[in-house]
Amino acid sequence: MVDFSTQAIHAGYEARCNGDAVSVPIYASAAFELEDALRGQALAAGIQEGFEYSRVANPTVDALERRLAALEGGIGAVALSSGMAAVSYALMCAGEGGGRIIASKNLYGASVDALGDFLPQFGIHADFVHNINDLDEVEALIGPDTRAIFAETVANPSTEITDLEPLAKLAHQHGIALIVDNTVPTPYLLRPIEFGADIVVHSTTKGITGHGNAIGGVIVDAGRFDWTNGRFPQFTRTEQVIADIEGNRRSFAGAFGNAAFIKRIRIKYLRTFGAVQSPFNAYLSLIGLETLPQRVSQQVASATAIAEHLAHTPHVIKVNYSGLGNTPQYALKAKYFPHGVGQILSFLVDGDVNNVRRIIDGVQLFSYVPNIGDARSLIVDPVNITHREVPEDYRLSAGVTGNLIRLSIGLESVDDLIADLDQAIAGAY
Secondary structure: OOOHHHHHHHOOOOHHHOOOOOOOOOOOOOEOOOOOHHHHHHHHHOOOOOOOEOOOOOHHHHHHHHHHHHHHOOOEEEEEOOHHHHHHHHHHHHHOOOOEEEEEOOOOHHHHHHHHHHHHHHOOEEEEEOOOOOHHHHHOOOOOOEEEEEEEOEOOOOOOEOOHHHHHHHHHHOOOEEEEEOOOOHHHHOOHHHHOOOEEEEEOOOOOOOOOOOOOEEEEEOOOOOOOOOOOHHHOOEEHHHOOOOOOOEEHHHHHHHHHHHHHHHHHHHHHHOOEOOHHHHHHHHHHHHOHHHHHHHHHHHHHHHHHHHOOOOOEEEEEOOOOOOOOOHHHHHHHOOOOOOOEEEEEEOOOHHHHHHHHHHOOOOEEOOOOOOOOOEEEOOOOOOOOOOOHHHHHHOOOOOOEEEEEOOOOOHHHHHHHHHHHHHHOO
16 A cells, blocks of 8 residues: 555646646636537536536646545545535535434534534534443434434544544444544544545645645545435435436436445535635645645644643643543544644633633734644634634533633744743733
């Protein structure tokens, strides 16, 4: 098997097919020459691969999709304009027509809002669990309308780890899919498909692009789930949009087999709702991917050192970082994350919100930014920024209180970052 670092640079792209350009070109074209009538018909029917219109597919974006599918071990991917577009499309595609999604309360704020408040307006409802690793709690919520389980592989900001393997086994016993958000660890630290996940989503804005300069998202399909098992009528009914050249209506399962999900994402969701990844942003993500292993390795090492330091820092009363050896989830860390759980961590401080504000205002190297995975180190107060739309009981379940501070560790000197935190915390009291 080709090493991850090699795939991060070479997978999904052939220079000789792109004017011998070593770096993936930016194809700034809205549409593409169909060449002749028969080829145009075949492209439109999805029988022949190629490019016709950039709302559906673009060569630069295609290279990113192929590379991410290779890095995650999937059969295909669709890149989108944001991480929330990826989350929303994946959940809607699974739950379409009145399905229910089981999800952890310990999710990114916008995901909780989508599942708890917005998607129900489209007939898709969520059943939230307190602990996604409590299989009895999860199984008790599985009903005839349940379509999928949704979880984050590493929760943000608690860094709690999802025990994927037994969760996938439970889901598959009941004929439902496991959809996971793998944004925090990136495929370098974890490939969820290897542990049974069916669909993987990312905000590529974060660690994948890695420089805070391009919004994006991606959905990757493992290609193993049986979408014809009776729970998902959207994959077995025939539709005109994928009719063959003679005009015969086809179903997504019949036309595309094990690629039915990712094809439906592209042909129905991307084509209709239009959350299109721009070629320029795809190019920036491809450049970011080339250094993903090196960046993440350093960020994990620095995050671990900072977490260990904060655990013995005055006024810090708790550190949330599953990579530490004294956490209840350390066995899961050893199983799923031998190279570390990622670059984010959070910590609770004593005092009140005024102390939190003084810490945030007192740092000099950390930027006050609602993002993670940047080359720069970032700081934020989740209760006011990333989780402000989340109901209080859900926030508390995720450990988000007014005294919680989240860090995303970048590529600066770890000694400088520790010194910056020390002076800011000391100055806040």
